[in-house]
Structures are given as structure tokens and as C-alpha cells.
Amino acid sequence: MKKLLAFFCVVGLCSSLSAINIFDFVSLEGNPKGYSQTDFEISSKFGNYFRTQEAKIVKSFDDNGNEVEALEYTARDVLVSKIVSSYDAYGNLLEQARYGADSELVWKSIFTYKDGKKSDLSEYDSNNNLKAKTIFTYKDGNLVDESGYNADGALMWKTIYTYNDNGNYNTICQYFADGSLDERLIFEYAEDGNIKNISCFSSIEAEQTNDVFRYANGKLSEITTYNSDKEVLKRFVIKYDTVGNVSKLSDYQVSQKFGTTVNELVSQTDFVFEY
Numbered sequence: 001m002k003k004l005l006a007f008f009c010v011v012g013l014c015s016s017l018s019a020i021n022i023f024d025f026v027s028l029e030g031n032p033k034g035y036s037q038t039d040f041e042i043s044s045k046f047g048n049y050f051r052t053q054e055a056k057i058v059k060s061f062d063d064n065g066n067e068v069e070a071l072e073y074t075a076r077d078v079l080v081s082k083i084v085s086s087y088d089a090y091g092n093l094l095e096q097a098r099y100g101a102d103s104e105l106v107w108k109s110i111f112t113y114k115d116g117k118k119s120d121l122s123e124y125d126s127n128n129n130l131k132a133k134t135i136f137t138y139k140d141g142n143l144v145d146e147s148g149y150n151a152d153g154a155l156m157w158k159t160i161y162t163y164n165d166n167g168n169y170n171t172i173c174q175y176f177a178d179g180s181l182d183e184r185l186i187f188e189y190a191e192d193g194n195i196k197n198i199s200c201f202s203s204i205e206a207e208q209t210n211d212v213f214r215y216a217n218g219k220l221s222e223i224t225t226y227n228s229d230k231e232v233l234k235r236f237v238i239k240y241d242t243v244g245n246v247s248k249l250s251d252y253q254v255s256q257k258f259g260t261t262v263n264e265l266v267s268q269t270d271f272v273f274e275y
Contacts, residue, residue: 004061004178023246028065031272031275032245034059034270034273035059036272037059038055038056038269039268040267042265052075057073064091066087066091069077070085080179083099084099092118095108107124107125109122118136119136131150133149134148135147146158158177160172166189168187169187170187171187172184173185183204184200209225219240222237223238224236234251234252241271247270252264252265
């Protein structure tokens, strides 16, 4: 499983698994034209569980499998925003632009490439003012440094990557602008190359957690998070449709209730693919 974890640098290395993009961990099967993703909050009343829709996202792909449009809706199916993406002839993402429900530009991101690899990302506001810039540095073909700057060119953060002999992540360390450690990930792999464990240390929370990856029939089926005392904190369970694409994600929080340890379902996400 090579270099699937770009989301860590967006939402924080040790962020809640409920915030992940599951497709950073599993591949799309069957060349889908698109899919809908519906998020639900789970609540209980008189011992019964109820699902309340929170949001919905509808994504579309081009003939090459590139995501070209993402529509975000409220729980009442009211359009909130639209993100449009464009690519070059090699499938490299060139531009992303977000528009509000009124079709007015909210922000846009411009990507540039050198020798076929992403070299920088420039982020602009609705008035085309530069807000931030990210510079990517490579060694032996691998991304080794990702540095984020503000509009004035001041360093805001830095992420450093190391790799094992198979070209998979060994460590990812994110630093504050002053050079002090923010968060650190350490990866372990099974013999088949799949991620086995990710150990995460957060300097702000001063704690370490371990995410254990489990597989069934060659597919990622569960991610379980443990604290430093090896106690289960949460479980993230993945189900698939007949084609092999994700159909449901279930997020369980482990807690103590009435003197008993329980796995409490707190949220779900349903996926419906168009083929």
C-alpha cells in the first residue's frame, strides 16, 4: 500500500478517523462514473438507535477516473458548494476551484509540476489574492519535504517524510514554524505490504495512539485505535458492495456505561456508486 495518506497533511496527522477520506486507503473498483456519499449522525432514544442525515456529497469522474466535480448538499439536499477540478493530459491535477451555492468563486488552488512531479501548490481567495503556498521537495523520486508558507513567504509548517526499502512510508513528521515537533507517525507493514499499524504521537495532546489495520478477503475491513495503555478507544468498520467498492463506514466509540465496556455506534457513511 504505497503513499496513500495525503489526507494526514490536510486534517492533521493524528486526526480522528471519522475525518478521513477512505479512498486514501482503498482503491476504486469497476471504473465508476461517480458516487454519492451520505453522512449520518447516530443517536439513541429509549434504547433504540436512529440515523439523522447530516450532509451529502456527490462526486463525478471523467473517462480516465479523475474526479472532476464534487457537489456538497445539506441534510435537506440544498446545494452548499461545488468543487471543480481540471487535469492535464497526463492526469495531473492542475486546478481546483470551489464555488458557493450562488456560483460565486470561494477559493481556488493551482498546482504546478516539474519532471512529472508536483512542485508547488498556490492557494487563492475569491479575489485572486495569494493566501498560501506549499513547496514539495523530492529525493530519489520520493517526496521528502512539504513546506507551507503564508502569502508573505513566511514558513508556517513543514512535513518531512522517510521511506522503507519498499518505497512505503516509514515516518511522517510534521513541525511547527519554529522547528518544534507537532505530530509524528510511524508505520508498520505486513509481509504482503499492507499497512499493519500506524503509531501516532501528538505533542499538543502529549499522547500516543496506535491504529491497527485489519483485513478480510484482501480488503481493509477495520481500523481500531488504541491508547498508550493498549485500551480500545474506537473502531472504524468498512463494508463493501458486490463490485468491491466501499458501501458503508461505521464509527464506533468505546466507552464505559453502567459498569460495562460498550461499542457505541456514533456515525455512519453510506456510499452508492454509479457504474
